[in-house]
Amino acid sequence: MRRVRFELNGQTVEHEVVPRLLLSDFLRDVLGFTGTHVGCEQGACGACTILLNGEAVRSCLMFAVQVDGATIRTIEGVSPDGTSLHPIQQAFHENYGLQCGFCTPGFVMSTCALLAENPAPTESEIRSHLSGNLCRCAGYESIVQSVRQAAWELAGGNCAGKADGDDE
Amino acid sequence: MKPAAFEYHDPPTTAEACELLAQLGDEAKPLAGGQSLVPLMNMRLATPRHLIDLRNVAGLSDITISDTSVTMGSMTTQRQIELSPAIRKACPILTEATTHIAHFQIRQRGTIGGSIAHADPAAELPLITVLLDARIVARRADGTRSIPARGFFYSAFVTELDETEIVESIELPRLADGEGWAFEEFARRQGDFALVGVAATVTLTDGKYSGARLAVSGVASAPVLLPVAEHLVGERPSPALYRRVAAAVTAGLTPGGDIHATGEDRRDIAGHLTEVALAAATERALQLTDRPAGRR
Ligand SMILES: Cc1cc2nc3c(=O)[nH]c(=O)nc-3n(C[C@@H](O)[C@H](O)[C@H](O)COP(=O)(O)OP(=O)(O)OC[C@H]3O[C@@H](n4cnc5c(N)ncnc54)[C@H](O)[C@@H]3O)c2cc1C
Ligand code: FES
Ligand code: FES
Numbered sequence: 071m072r073r074v075r076f077e078l079n080g081q082t083v084e085h086e087v088v089p090r091l092l093l094s095d096f097l098r099d100v101l102g103f104t105g106t107h108v109g110c111e112q113g114a115c116g117a118c119t120i121l122l123n124g125e126a127v128r129s130c131l132m133f134a135v136q137v138d139g140a141t142i143r144t145i146e147g148v149s150p151d152g153t154s155l156h157p158i159q160q161a162f163h164e165n166y167g168l169q170c171g172f173c174t175p176g177f178v179m180s181t182c183a184l185l186a187e188n189p190a191p192t193e194s195e196i197r198s199h200l201s202g203n204l205c206r207c208a209g210y211e212s213i214v215q216s217v218r219q220a221a222w223e224l225a226g227g228n229c230a231g232k233a234d235g236d237d238e
Numbered sequence: 239m240k241p242a243a244f245e246y247h248d249p250p251t252t253a254e255a256c257e258l259l260a261q262l263g264d265e266a267k268p269l270a271g272g273q274s275l276v277p278l279m280n281m282r283l284a285t286p287r288h289l290i291d292l293r294n295v296a297g298l299s300d301i302t303i304s305d306t307s308v309t310m311g312s313m314t315t316q317r318q319i320e321l322s323p324a325i326r327k328a329c330p331i332l333t334e335a336t337t338h339i340a341h342f343q344i345r346q347r348g349t350i351g352g353s354i355a356h357a358d359p360a361a362e363l364p365l366i367t368v369l370l371d372a373r374i375v376a377r378r379a380d381g382t383r384s385i386p387a388r389g390f391f392y393s394a395f396v397t398e399l400d401e402t403e404i405v406e407s408i409e410l411p412r413l414a415d416g417e418g419w420a421f422e423e424f425a426r427r428q429g430d431f432a433l434v435g436v437a438a439t440v441t442l443t444d445g446k447y448s449g450a451r452l453a454v455s456g457v458a459s460a461p462v463l464l465p466v467a468e469h470l471v472g473e474r475p476s477p478a479l480y481r482r483v484a485a486a487v488t489a490g491l492t493p494g495g496d497i498h499a500t501g502e503d504r505r506d507i508a509g510h511l512t513e514v515a516l517a518a519a520t521e522r523a524l525q526l527t528d529r530p531a532g533r534r
Contacts, residue, residue: 072246089246089289092280111239112277119343125317126343131276135246136293180343201428202341 074138078103079147087134094118096134097144105145105175109204116203119176120144126183145175148182157223158182158216167216169207176203181217190221241279248291252298252377252406255290259402260379262288268404269293270313270352273344298351298406303328307412312351312405316363320345328412331369331419331437335362338421341429351405359394360431360456362423368461369437369453372410376403384409393459417441417449418523420515424507426498432456433499436511440470440519442527447471452515457493457508464488466516475520484512 075084078101087096092111097103097120109115111130118130121143148156155163158181168174177200184191184199191199196217197210205213249255259266266288269275278284292298298313301322308329310319319325319336326333339345339353339362353363354374367374367387374385376399390398399405413419423435434456441449452466464487473479493504 090241111280125346
């Protein structure tokens with residue numbers, strides 16, 4: 071057992087973890103943040119994407135012991151006030167960027183990272199950056215459209231992923 | 239599935255990491271970005287008893303650029319490489335190859351040292367180290383050694399590294415002034431491992447080739463260097479030449495087939511990508527040497 075202390079969606083968390091516990095399982099099964107989904111546990115599907123120190127990473131390819139000292143944001147921490155939708159979430163909602171919703175947390179977190187780094191991506195940049203997130207039902211057109219709208223809405227503003235100083 | 243139980247170590251120095259490896263032997267594995275090792279552990283294809291996480295080891299992710307080389311600590315992430323303006327300037331072929339690795343979320347964690355130590359036959363970074371004949375600096379409890387990349391990769395996932403050694407840094411020679419370069423690969427989907435990758439450099443003097451290098455991945459169990467210079471040196475560039483030389487140097491390749499492509503397909507792809515890469519590298523070399531004439 072090891073004790074880890076880190077920041078999760080703005081709150082300090084301290085917990086004992088065994089080394090073999092994946093970060094994705096720690097978030098879901100131990101801490102109850104089930105918005106982070108697990109599709110493949112091989113890095114291929116992107117459903118488990120979270121922001122680690124402001125950057126999008128696969129939570130299924132990290133161990134919980136490795137987050138000591140880190141700042142993590144999951145889909146539960148994207149809303150500005152805990153109830154209303156973030157402009158990225160609103161855009162997915164309005165553009166039918168989801169059907170079953172299994173892939174959506176991963177797409178939203180990847181979009182947070184993309185728009186923080188590149189607030190006005192071209193369509194091909196959007197497709198390239200989201201190539202590591204798989205969706206088996208909505209079709210990608212509506213997702214690309216959602217990201218375009220989100221970028222437009224956020225123009226001049228910024229994305230929750232970095233606006234509050236996650237990184238640096 | 240879930241990884242088997244293991245003990246976790248996160249030493250603060252390479253000396254301590256090497257000490258642990260020396261004590262624990264093949265029960266232990268270094269953990270870098272985890273983007274290859276953790277999937278293998280999740281599938282129980284790897285069940286190390288001890289993981290030695292290098293994340294807290296000081297000084298392993300520094301990038302140093304000199305007049306002749308680019309040196310990267312083994313924990314330099316692929317994303318750090320891709321986004322570094324200094325590397326783009328000093329070694330643009332490295333930047334280009336790196337952007338083809340997986341997806342940005344994976345490059346965020348994946349490291350150059352991990353790619354080299356893992357030695358997937360289709361991986362981009364081993365290919366570039368072989369093309370440029372990089373030096374791989376490995377350390378163990380009783381000392382360090384510098385291994386030429388051209389003698390490092392034996393076969394799929396097998397390298398010169400022994401299990402008590404840690405890759406400390408990778409030193410890539412910079413391209414010479416006026417040297418044109420190209421990196422080309424073919425993958426079924428963006429982010430997949432490439433079926434075949436090709437990296438090339440060419441140098442022109444008075445409109446004729448005076449030097450050339452070519453390395454190919456995905457066509458054997460490790461990256462291969464092909465003897466392109468002997469076909470090109472003294473010749474003038476032309477599309478017919480690219481085609482003829484590409485066919486000649488790839489004709490003897492005997493890649494294996496798998497569910498992704500037959501061996502013949504891979505050889506054909508290698509031939510085509512070589513032709514494209516020679517044209518692109520030549521174009522860059524001409525732009526570099528013809529600059530005073532103001533063409534293009
Ligand atoms: C979906 C997906 C797609 C991918 N696509 C590609 C691709 O297209 N091209 C590509 O090249 N790679 C690809 N990869 C793998 C790449 O992302 C890995 O980053 C890389 O292969 C290993 O680097 P790592 O830092 O993650 O190493 P780890 O996974 O931590 O380690 C890999 C191996 O190297 C050893 N090791 C690591 N660091 C050292 C060191 N310093 N000294 C000694 N041994 C060490 C470990 O013990 C382990 O055996 C992909 C991965 C995924 C999940
Ligand atoms: S569950 Fe992590 S990438 Fe699929
Ligand atoms: S909405 Fe169902 S997988 Fe994407």
